[in-house]
Amino acid sequence: MTAPAPHRSSDRKVLGRLSLPERNFVAEALRTETVGGVLLLVAAVAALIWANTAGGSYDSLRSFHLGPGSLGLDLSIQHWAADGLLAVFFFVAGIELKRELVAGDLRDPKAAALPVVAALCGMAVPALVYVLTNTVGGGSMDGWAVPTATDIAFALAVLAVIGTSLPSALRAFLLTLAVVDDLFAILIIAVFFTSDLNFAALGGAVLGLVVFWLLLRKRVRGWYIYVPLALAIWGLMYNSGIHATIAGVAMGLMLRCHKEDESEEHSPGEHIEHLVRPLSAGLAVPLFALFSAGVVVTGGALGDVFTKPETLGVVLGLVVGKAVGIFGGTWLAARFTKAELNDDLAWPDVFAVASLAGIGFTVSLLIGELAFTEDPLLTDEIKAAVLTGSLIAALLSGILLKLRNAKYRKLCEDEERDEDLSGVPDIYEMDDPAYHRRMAAIYEKKAAEHRRLAEVAGGEREDGSGPA
Known part of the structure; x- marks a missing residue:
């Protein structure tokens, strides 16, 4: 037996192996998101069942108002979920984005080019598909932003359900895509869905943010300071x-x-994210889904999804636009940077992940509510289109990923293998001489054991009755 040869680094690869710290961070983040995604699925199904079996009580509850009217916060439960609970979700998204910019893939312009270009194309093409569909069909352009979002929690829940062992590079690509996607979704909401501005309130919010920043700079600690300030x-x-x-x-x-x-x-951001992410993934987003995903589904309503230009544009944007946009953006970025795809992967893998990004549940539902505020009926139809498009994207990507599941399982096993029992996967120790010394000792021990067994076997009687 011979010890493995030292690993030699190759040219820059598209979706190449992550560094060990980045791999560990992605694994931890995605574990929480996967659990949250399963809860999100449960909440969405519960909302659909509730709305279609006892619709009166569902609408009454989510329309119930509470909150201090004197502060302009007498909101319905549905609005508390969309404006309040999703603020927690976007708080975590802000921390993720900051971390990617200072310590993750986005800190290096060359490495950032691929996910940024892929995410931009993955938002522009679905919007273009929606606009073209409604130009031909004579529909409303107000919903152009609905199919531009990706729901990472829902996507990971689909992965958990179908049991696909995506290698860490593909999972990190999906996570980074979602972070960049969230950033541009935030910009879309801020720029295109802002009503008449109250400059006094805006000035107060900006002043509060300045105080928040100064407290962080001064290393002031204590949740009892930051939580009331954040609420204000x-x-x-x-x-x-x-x-x-x-x-x-x-x-x-x-x-x-x-x-x-x-x-x-840990940095303060990582520490707070570790505390708040379970609240976001396990409570805030599922409750938003519970009070937003409940639409009455009938045969006629499902038929309208594929006949009305607004709803058809959303479905085509999510299913076709996302897959084509992200895949095309990735391919173009790789071609113009002259980077090669990771040897262990194939371009159909990228297309499968691009199809998975067509699950645009949470933020798509939010943008749908904002885009058609004046037309409750069309809002519900848009929500039905988001659910339909996300379901089709989930099924399509699930089939594509299943076709390569055996390959993914082998890649994951290679990433996890730790033959020298050092606590660090072998694949990350290939350039460490100490690793090769440990492996040489292990192979020598195995070889000695094989020689001892051979000697014992060779010393038996020919009739197998025992030692000679």
Whole structure:
């Protein structure tokens, strides 16, 4: 037996192997998102069953108003879920984006080019598909932004259900895509879905954000300071006319997401994300889905999804636009940067992940509500289109991923293998001489055991009755 040869680094690869710290971070983040995605699926199904079996009670509950009217916060439960709970979701998205910019793939312009171009194309093409569909069909252009979003939690829930062992590079690509996607979705909401501005409230929100930033800079600690301040900023942002979720992402971007010295085990941003992510994935987003996904589904309503230009544009945007946009953007970025695809993967793998990104549940539902506020019937039809398009994208990507599941399983096993029992996967130790010394000792021990067994076998009687 011979020890494995030292690993030699190759030219830059598209979807190449992650560094060990990045791999561990992605694995931890996606575990939480996967659990949250399963809860999201359960909440969406519960909402659909509730709305179609006891629709009166469902509509009555989500239309029930509560909150201090004197502060402009007498909102329905549905609005509390969309404007309040999703602010937590976007707060986590802001921290993710900040971390990617300072410590993740987006800190390196060359490495960032691929996911940024893929995400931009994955938003532009679905919007274009919607516009073309409604230009031909004479529909409303107001919903152009609905199919531009990707729901990472829902996508990972689909992966959990179909049991596909995606290698970490593809999972990281999907996560980075979703982070960039969230950033542009936030910009779309801020720019295109802002009502008349209340400059006094906006000024108060900006002042609150400045105070928030100064407290962070001064290393002031204590949740009892930041939580009331964050609530005040959120309330002022809501009253300013800008969607309140913008407050969440702004505060997330202010957190420090890099370690200043070796004594810090985690940066403040990573620590707070670790605390808040379960609240976002396990409570905020599922409750939003519970009070937003409940649409009455009938045979006629499902038929309308494929006949009305607005709803057909959403379905085609999610299913066709997302897959074509992300795949095309990735291929173009690879071609113009002269990067090669990872040897262990094939371009159909990229197309499968691009199809998976067509699941645009949470943010698509939110944008659908914002785009057609004046037409409740069309809002429900758009929601039905989002659900239909997301379901078709999930089925299509599930089939494509299943076809390569055996290959993915082998790649994951290679990533996890730790023959020298060092606690670090072997694939990350190939350039370490100490690893090769440990492996040589292991192989020598195995070879000695084989020689001993051969000697014992050779010393038996020819009739097999025992030693000679």
